[in-house]
Amino acid sequence: MSNERVQLAHGSGGKLSHDLIKDVMWxxxxxxxxxxxxxxxxxHISGCRLAFSTDSYVVKPLFFPGGDIGKLAVCGTVNDVAMNGALPLYLSAGFVLEEGFPIADLQRIVASMQQAAKEAGVHIVTGDTKVVEKGAVDGIYINTAGIGKIxxxxxxxxKNALPGQNIILSGYLGEHSLAVMGERHGLQFPQSVRSDCAPLNGLVEAMLTAVPKVAVLRDPTRGGLATTLNEIALQSGVGIMLEETHIPISSAxxxxxxxxxxxxxxxxNEGKMVVFVEPESTNQVLDIMQQHVYGSEARVIGTVVKEPRGQVGLRTRIGGVRLLDMLVGDQLPRIC
Structure with missing residues (x-):
């Protein structure tokens, strides 16, 4: 890649993002x-198992139905820590601010971060602030890092996905992307189309307390469900078969x-997760998820299969099978 230049699609979470990591970062x-x-x-530190994650957040507009960049920054990192089977404890927050950014907007963002942290039961304990010349950034960028106890x-x-496991999705897809895009471009979507941005650690804790042998957890953020499942299929060397009629997508x-x-x-999505679980535990996990506010629409959407390895298929409503590849570039304008 030495003769290439970074493209916006390298930040999409899809194939180009993976190529950038594989060829440059790794x-x-x-x-x-x-x-x-x-x-x-x-x-593993002194006999204690910890999960550690970091992410940077850029979104336009900064405020959208169901959330804002501050809520997104807290929930996104809390969820990444939780997807490792950990109880998130502490976050850091780094801000890059553009000269001239309204203080009122900054106050609104940090208040939203504090509210999200309170709901998640975590504390923001350290951070950093930088201010750059006007035009150097788009208003505000936020980086959060989180740590929790597994x-x-x-x-x-x-890498834990095995043939025969069921795949559970916690709720409806696509709401976050459309909420952000609608606000950005002035599109009139129904009021029900709001970002699903939410902290999932409480749901994860309830589920794992009852069923410790859950194999895989992952939140389908950039690149969506299809890209996330492709990542898992490649990590585990298995195939995945989804049932189109089982995947929850609202009519709006x-x-x-x-x-x-x-x-x-x-x-x-910013408030959904996929769960890989053995058949004998599936009903118990579903019951726990459906009793939680952030898992009330959970359902089994597919299974892990032996072949073809590293690929995801979708059994369509008419009975055919469609191959779901990893997202190559940007399906729509950058939203996170």
Whole structure:
């Protein structure tokens, strides 16, 4: 890639993002922990198992139905820590501010961060602020890092998927992407189309306390459900078969996608997760998820299969099978 230049699509979370990591980042930083390629690092320190994750947040507009960049920054990192089977404890917050950014907007953003942190039960304990010349950034960028304690007896990894496991999705897809895009471009979507941005650690804790042998957890953010499942299929060397009729997509989101030409399976989500679990535990996990506010629409959407390895298929409503590849570039304008 030495003769190429960075494109916006390198930040999409899809194939170009993976190529950038594989060809540029991995050769420089390769180590055993990074090689696990999960949503965060799983660390063993003095007999304690910790999960550590970081992410940077850029979104336009900064405020949108159901959330804002501050809520997004807290929930996104809390969820990445939780997807490692950990109880998130502490966050850092780094701000890059553009000269001239309204203080009132900054106050609104940090208040939203504090509210999200309170709901998640975490504390923002350290941070940093930089101010750059006008035009150097788009208002505000936020980086958050999080650390949490992995629950005893829990071993979550994208490498744990095995044939026969069921795949559960916690709720409806695509709402976050459309809410942000609608606000950006002045599109009139139904009021029900709001960002699903939410902290999932409470749901994860309830689920893992009852069923410690959950194999894989992952939140389908950039690149959507299809890209996330491709990542897991490649990590575990398995195939995945989804049932189109089982995947929860609201009529409002589906109608908007039909009009605009988007595929909801590739739209980003900020308050959903997929769970890989053995058949004998599936009903128990579903029951726990459906009793929680952020899992009330959970359902089984597919299974892990032996072949074809590293690929995801979708059994359509008419009985055919459609191959779901990893997102190559940007399906729609950058939203996170």
């Amino acid at each position: 050769p420089a930083f390769a180590n055993e922990i990074l090689g696990e390629m999960n949503d965060g690092a799983q660390l 629950m005893d007896g829990i071993h979550i990894s994208g 989101v589906q109608a908007a996608c039909d009009i605009l030409g988007f595929d909801p399976l590739y739209l980003a």
